[in-house]
Amino acid sequence: MKRPDEPATPALVLSAVSRSYGDVGAARGLDLVVQPGELVTLIGPSGCGKSTALRLIAGLERPDAGRIEIAGEVVADGSTFRQPEKRRVGLVFQDHALFPHLSVAANVGFGLNKLPRAERAARVAEVLDLVRLGDHARRFPHELSGGEQQRVALARALAPRPAVVLLDEPFSSLDENLRGHVRAELVGVLRTTGTTAVFVTHDQTEALAIGDRVVVMQGGRIDQADTPQRVFEQPATRFVASFMGDADFLRAHVHNALLTCEIGVVSTVPGWGNSDVDVDVVLRPHEVDLRPDHGRTEPGPEVIAVEYHGAFVLHTVRLLSGQTLRSWQPHTVRHPVGTPVAVSVVLGVTPTLLIGDRAVVEPPAGITVA
């Protein structure tokens, strides 16, 4: 018997999982633990290895090295390889992959052929109700909308009670308007059923909005696996900072816990009291403030582009050094191109600092004020 304080068995564990195609390292030492009921989003630029990671978990690819466990069972390592149908995974792909000649009910019941007929029919009815398609059981895929087809695909994936559902860009074939709606519905079903899911997307907003955790990949590696808030507010690397939202990078300096850069004092850096070190500071457009500075006599920052985005107006400013910085302003504010401006960082912001390509939270050892 499990003690109540004993940690739950993870739904999925990847340990040092690698897979290459020729000399392309599509997955390079992936480490990830997904807890039961967690919804993890997997994001990164095209070719970073998202689909490879999913295919390795599903058993559609064999790792060259490393171990994969699903619900406490090893499904792939140096000596074991379980076929996809022998792993407790459900798959939902972009193109639905429904059988066109089978009814909705037959599609959903396809993976349940080991169950007695009556039990199978009951489970099919149950999952179709879950995705609100109980009354479409006799239809064929071509008689459904794209969103409905995607809900059938989810019902089919959920029917055998998988330990993990893997979703590969499930909404990318849907148009923009439908997408948000279908996404909310599908995520709602995953939540109410407590389903563990790994969800590949190339949409940053989607990754942040629906993930309990966001896994950011580049070049076959995981750069950061963290809560959406930490991925956005405390990116672990320069790449994560620039990929997950807009970011500008300025050369900066920390001296006696004071962070300064071309636009002046940015913030204090608690715990860096004895430091004297060059860093780069990451500034997001919502962290940068502007005000017109018509009275100034010296050359200085100037607005060089203005983009109206509806609720907000994006201003791009060129600093004296030639570097540019972006600033979101409310939709009522529009400083025309050419406006001389004073630039500051919004009060209370503690920006990310980088040394090289990595974020630093502690002052680097050995660099102190004389």
Ligand SMILES: Nc1ncnc2c1ncn2[C@@H]1O[C@H](COP(=O)(O)OP(=O)(O)OP(=O)(O)O)[C@@H](O)[C@H]1O
């Ligand atoms: N079967 C294959 N044979 C050879 N190379 C492959 C194969 N599958 C993937 N690759 C390569 O491995 C790398 C990772 O591909 P993968 O499809 O996992 O990326 P992705 O992040 O899912 O990309 P996208 O967002 O474009 O779908 C790419 O460089 C790709 O060209």
